[in-house]
Amino acid sequence: MHAIFVREYGGPEVMAWTEFPDPEPGAGEALVRLGAAGVNFMDVGVRTGPLPAWSLPTVLGVEGMGRVTAVGDGVRDLAVGDRVAWYYHKGSYAELLAIPAASLVKVPDDVDDETAAAVMMQGLTASHLITDTYAVKPGDTAVVHAAAGGVGLMLTQMIKARGGTVIGLVSQEEKAAVAKEAGADHVLVSSGGGFEERVRELTGGEGAHVVYDGGGPATLRSSHLALRTHGVHAYYGVLMGDMLLNPRDMPNSILMSYPVVGDHVRTRGALVRHSGEIFDLIRTGRVAARIGARYALADAASAHADIESRGTTGKLLLVP
Known part of the structure; x- marks a missing residue:
């Protein structure tokens, strides 16, 4: 699999499309194939850094959605094929991710992939x-x-x-x-x-x-x-x-x-409850995600250049 890897602080040019071995889910984890990753100003901060709790080298990204392709030991509430989303998992600019199951929420059938990726963080x-x-x-x-x-x-x-x-x-x-x-x-x-x-x-x-x-x-x-x-x-x-x-x-x-x-989602229950409230707002039409632009995951550097220009609106997404 490939991911956006950063070895040194700098501009978008330091973001490298890099091949890694496919991850395997450990105990309590699910293996997820990325559907879309959200771009956040936090990602820019990690790249230009340093930021607390982050160090280089690293794979960028914290947010996205995808489909479960395998589960590790002890995972009971997720199954292969489930659509899931997450709001904070380091290394989300990757085609495959091993993510703690406790960090994942199921995406309702009537919420599309891009919307789910756009609204978590x-x-x-x-x-x-x-x-x-x-x-x-x-x-x-x-x-x-x-x-x-x-x-x-x-x-x-x-x-x-x-x-x-x-x-x-x-x-x-x-x-x-x-x-x-x-x-x-x-x-x-x-x-x-x-x-x-x-x-x-x-x-x-x-x-x-x-x-x-x-x-x-x-x-x-x-x-x-x-x-x-x-x-x-x-x-x-x-x-x-x-x-x-x-x-x-x-x-x-x-x-x-x-x-x-x-601090809003300090427990698994709070994460499920509050993300469910957001999905309900979307399903009832009170909130809609505005997708400002879509980029190939391999072209994440262009997304960073655009968001840093302050000329974008809405949510930027990376799609494998």
Whole structure:
């Protein structure tokens, strides 16, 4: 089998299409033939690194879906032929993977392969943000950064499904229509800060209940100022850079949160439950995956170049 292998940090050119022996499932594992792998900014961070808990050399990728081709000893709830998906397994840019069965969820028959591959990481991230981080209620107003991106599109749809109002931020005018199509009530074009006054205008001077911010230090101050008293700033992502934060500079008694999706699915039961909730939203038409582009797995370097350009929308997929 082949996989995308990285031996040294660098640009997309360090990603090598490399042949490896076919893996075999160990005890508690399932062997899965990849159907599609999701591309995430985390993958870029691993390649350009270093990132905590990752080291080189490595096979890139953390997310995808496929079919079970064999199971190891002790696996009882999966069988050969099952369609499965996962949100975090290192080395997912590979044609064959041996994955712990506890990390896999079955994909419903009426959810297609590409959708299943597209919604695990970003869908679970959005689920965490709108529930455990700040439980969106009918009438709440949320500011969503990068509203035309993978997480942003998931967030927008899930917030609307819970009765909230979405003010979406996009970096380019041409992305505004994508955010609007996902259900954003208002879309502001902003490549950095400076959006807080418009948010306050749209909220009658009160500010938003929550800001979902994957934008990094450049947007930190504006995100704070866009919040109402006791509003929540959910600051997520792994590639945002370091920041200096003086609590005395935080206005309006706001609350700061750094949500990590792993805390949303700390147990097998939580993973099955929350992924099932996402699949139900898809099956009932309240959430749809927007596939921004598809690439051959062997051409993963092109996908990385495109996502780093910040010109993409939706979810990028790699297909064997």
